[in-house]
Amino acid sequence: MNSRRNSSIAAATAILQRDLLLAFRRPGEWLQPLAFFLIVTVLFPLALDPELARLRHLAPAALWVSLLLASLLALDFLFREDARDGTLEQYALSGQSFTALLLAKTATHWLLTGLPVVLAGPLAAISLGASPDAVPGIFLALLLGSVTLSLLGAIGAGLTLGVRRGGALLSLLVLPLAMPVLVFGARATAMAIAGDDASGALYLLAALGVLAMTLAPLAAAAAVRISLE
Amino acid sequence: MLEVSNLHLWRGERHLLRGVNFTLFGGQVLQMLWPNGTGKTSLLRCIAGFLHAEEGALRWQGKAVAADRDAFHWALAYLGHETALKGDLTAFENLRFACALRSPPAAEHLLATLAAVGLAHIDPEQPVRSFSAGQQRRVALARLSLWGAKLWLLDEPAANLDASGQAVLAGLLQSHLQAGGMALIATHQGIELPGNDSRHWHSPQELV
Numbered sequence: 262m263n264s265r266r267n268s269s270i271a272a273a274t275a276i277l278q279r280d281l282l283l284a285f286r287r288p289g290e291w292l293q294p295l296a297f298f299l300i301v302t303v304l305f306p307l308a309l310d311p312e313l314a315r316l317r318h319l320a321p322a323a324l325w326v327s328l329l330l331a332s333l334l335a336l337d338f339l340f341r342e343d344a345r346d347g348t349l350e351q352y353a354l355s356g357q358s359f360t361a362l363l364l365a366k367t368a369t370h371w372l373l374t375g376l377p378v379v380l381a382g383p384l385a386a387i388s389l390g391a392s393p394d395a396v397p398g399i400f401l402a403l404l405l406g407s408v409t410l411s412l413l414g415a416i417g418a419g420l421t422l423g424v425r426r427g428g429a430l431l432s433l434l435v436l437p438l439a440m441p442v443l444v445f446g447a448r449a450t451a452m453a454i455a456g457d458d459a460s461g462a463l464y465l466l467a468a469l470g471v472l473a474m475t476l477a478p479l480a481a482a483a484a485v486r487i488s489l490e
Numbered sequence: 491m492l493e494v495s496n497l498h499l500w501r502g503e504r505h506l507l508r509g510v511n512f513t514l515f516g517g518q519v520l521q522m523l524w525p526n527g528t529g530k531t532s533l534l535r536c537i538a539g540f541l542h543a544e545e546g547a548l549r550w551q552g553k554a555v556a557a558d559r560d561a562f563h564w565a566l567a568y569l570g571h572e573t574a575l576k577g578d579l580t581a582f583e584n585l586r587f588a589c590a591l592r593s594p595p596a597a598e599h600l601l602a603t604l605a606a607v608g609l610a611h612i613d614p615e616q617p618v619r620s621f622s623a624g625q626q627r628r629v630a631l632a633r634l635s636l637w638g639a640k641l642w643l644l645d646e647p648a649a650n651l652d653a654s655g656q657a658v659l660a661g662l663l664q665s666h667l668q669a670g671g672m673a674l675i676a677t678h679q680g681i682e683l684p685g686n687d688s689r690h691w692h693s694p695q696e697l698v
Contacts (some may be wrong), residue, residue: 265592266564275590286578347572354538355591356564489540
């Protein structure tokens with residue numbers, strides 16, 4: 262019999278490793294949000310007249326709405342597979358902190374679906390007419406925003422686990438919560454593109470991120486636990 | 491020791507479990523042979539903590555389960571209808587992950603257990619997706635024995651298993667019981683465990 266008990270951190274690391282391995286075996290799923298983000302941001306200049314000043318003006322809106330929709334698209338498969346095959350039940354019974362395990366799941370999911378979009382974001386911004394000087398500001402804003410969106414999204418994903426085809430409901434739940442992120446994120450991006458100091462909006466975005474980091478994992482764990490009934 | 495006393499459970503409008511009582515000591519197994527739809531799975535899920543009983547007490551080693559749920563979960567292994575295996579991983583990778591959730595695994599131990607459940611001949615690179623349902627169930631049984639939990643809650647553990655698979659299950663249960671473990675099993679056909687303290691429980695009304 263085993264008597265040595267693994268720490269919750271070791272268990273969370275195991276989840277991270279396993280999910281990365283699964284993603285490596287099956288790349289189609291996590292490339293979808295990135296492809297979606299790139300296509301939508303490329304479609305904007307095609308639909309508008311390609312005058313650079315106008316594009317630059319619309320770039321923050323295009324970037325942030327695409328980021329938000331890409332992250333919603335990804336959320337649907339955050340917990341769904343683990344719920345279907347019974348893995349979530351085993352997490353709950355492992356004697357480890359359920360919150361820590363689900364946070365590890367959310368973090369891996371962000372690494373696979375959020376981070377690629379954040380890295381592609383400045384490139385998309387430049388294609389929308391932003392100057393390369395604005396890249397650090399845009400990158401930071403997208404980074405903070407996408408982490409927050411993943412954390413908030415985990416609550417919605419947990420709440421809609423019991424619902425068949427919960428995608429639409431998930432959007433209805435998460436979009437209102439995501440509004441402050443959209444407002445401050447787009448503002449920070451607009452300021453960065455205009456060449457102004459964006460630090461005010463970035464601090465607010467970071468504050469939202471810290472708030473989500475402290476509260477959202479607890480709420481998500483409670484939501485997922487309800488779905489196990 | 492697991493004590494369940496006067497457990498009442500409602501599912502929606504149905505009063506499913508009406509005062510279930512039983513005590514399970516180390517080395518004992520209780521096989522529920524209740525008819526379909528009378529709450530076997532619900533009782534297991536209620537003990538595991540997924541469902542909340544409206545009334546009744548659950549005690550583990552003399553202490554209320556609610557007081558230290560993590561310690562109870564640590565001592566518990568649950569095998570439900572779903573095997574909780576990832577189709578894109580190999581049997582070995584699945585077991586390594588399942589053990590990492592609880593206690594650090596040793597690779598030789600994992601391989602030995604896979605061999606013990608009759609999966610020694612499979613290709614180590616083969617993903618679990620391509621296994622038959624019975625083979626997947628055997629991987630889940632290997633996980634059960636690796637966890638070394640004291641209390642096993644098994645929901646139809648013999649589902650999809652052929653004759654040799656059922657023998658593997660009976661063998662695992664026997665060594666579990668001899669090591670002082672206990673098991674509560676929901677099953678239809680009943681599992682033969684000669685020489686062990688195995689009780690059959692035919693309906694929820696019957697007192698055990």
